[in-house]
Amino acid sequence: MTTASTGEPRWLSDEEQSVWRAYLHATTLMEDHLDRQLQRDAGMPHIYYGLLVQLSQAPRRQKRMTELAKDAKITRSRLSHAVARLEKSGWVRREDCPSDKRGQNAVLTDDGFEMLRRSAPGHVDAVRQAMFDRLTPEQVRSLGEIMQVVAAGLQPEGTDADLPWLR
Amino acid sequence: MTTASTGEPRWLSDEEQSVWRAYLHATTLMEDHLDRQLQRDAGMPHIYYGLLVQLSQAPRRQKRMTELAKDAKITRSRLSHAVARLEKSGWVRREDCPSDKRGQNAVLTDDGFEMLRRSAPGHVDAVRQAMFDRLTPEQVRSLGEIMQVVAAGLQPEGTDADLPWLR
DNA sequence: GACCTTTTCTTGAAAGTTGAACTAGATAGA
DNA sequence: TCTATCTAGTTCAACTTTCAAGAAAAGGTC
Structure with a gap:
């Protein structure tokens, strides 16, 4: 977007710097933590797990590739590549889309669903321990609002129409 | 740590789920955004940039490898690998540590420092636009507290001694 | 239909990450 | 000193991500 072309750059205040550092550290540690937890308990990185979760919640436990990619960001x-890997592990399979010969549906297999069912409790537990058990209800609410605002601002444009609260 | 071994898993409430989704989306988009911005303007991923920043703020613009790794998480x-790459780009060089023959110091070169000076304004700008310009001062303060708590909880143990507010 | 553009998904190579194995030097105890 | 153990940092192989390129089908427009 705009690069700092006009005038002096607006540096971060001391407080902003400290918040930014805390943000980077917390998110880095969280990502590492969940990656390790899921690699250990489900044999895959966090992002792959997220794909399976998305599929498990979709109508026939399946989604078009493009839609899945968009939802998972x-x-x-x-x-x-990810689906190829998950297919090799037996947790997803591809099916041709009947209405569009270019299309592929990623389908969660029964094995995939079962694996998810088994590892979900441990994963929720990890998320709880790392985040929700440490925050007050007030903080949880606030975090939700903040993350919504940030996500909305970074959303690949066009989606802005859905988000009147951007300001 | 503890796995969900005893009794029913404590699932996330609707609000917690929504906050968690927002957190994942916002952090994913933010990481992508900064990676792209820095890849474009500084020719390196975000994490590499962070290493150079750390070095630039260290006493003689240098740090022991292990210390740098710890600080950068x-x-x-x-x-x-990262330092090997940055060395090839000319922004860092390695020096033997005089007091410990096993040790290496990563040193920020003048070229590295100059590159940092040039790209810092654009990077701050990106961070501002994505986060601080969208949040109220109240939200910034709250985010800081929340991220501190989360980071403290995930800190590889032992460091807990520094953090009496953990509970 | 012929032509051009767009969309969908895959592929291959280069870059980055991970975890385990390994080398060399430091440390401590007998 | 001799030995065992620990620490610092690197390396290798397997895996993941990125970016650019490409094949195939869909959607106009004339």
Whole structure:
């Protein structure tokens, strides 16, 4: 977007710097933590797990590749590789889309669903311990609002129409 | 730590689920955004940039490898690769540690410092636009507290001694 | 239909990450 | 000193991500 072209850059205040550092550290540690937890208990990185969760909640436990990529906020290329891997592990299979011969549906297999059922409690537990058990209800509410605002601002444009609260 | 072994798993409430989703989306989008911005303007991923920033703020613009890895929250292995890459780009060089023959210091070169000076304004700008310009002062303060708590909870143990507010 | 553009998904190579194995030097105890 | 153990950092192989390129089908427009 705009690069700092006009005038002096607006540096971060001391408080902003400290908040930014805390944000980076917390998110880095959280990502590492969940990656390790899921690699250990489900044999896959966090993002792959997220894909399976998305599928498990979709109508017939399936989704078009592009839609899945958009919902999971990753590129189609990355999704192709990821689904190939999950397919090899037996947790997802591909099906041709009947209405569009270019299309593929990623389908959660029964094995995939079962694996999810088994590892979900441990994962929820990890999330709780790392985040929700440490925050007051007030903080949880506040975090939700903040993350909504940030996500909305970074949303690939066009989606802004859905988000009147951007300001 | 503890796995969900005893009794029913404590699932997330509707609000918690929604907050968690927002958190994942916002942090994913933010990481992508900064990676792209820095790849474009500084020719390196966000984490590499962070390493250079750390060095720029250290006493003689240098740090022991292990210390740098700890401060940046990455493994020594990952740091080895990263520094090798940054060395090839000319922004860091390695020096033997005089007091410990096993040790290496990563030193920010003048070129590295100059590159940082040039790209800092654009980076701050990106961070501002994505986060601080969208939040109220109240929200910034709250986010800081929340991230501190979360980071403290995930800190590899032992560090807990520094953090009496954990509960 | 012929032509051009767009969308969908995949592929391949280069870059980055991970975890385990390994080397060399430091440390401590007998 | 001799030995065992620990620490610092690197390396390798397997895996994941990115970016650019490409094949195939869909959607106009004339």
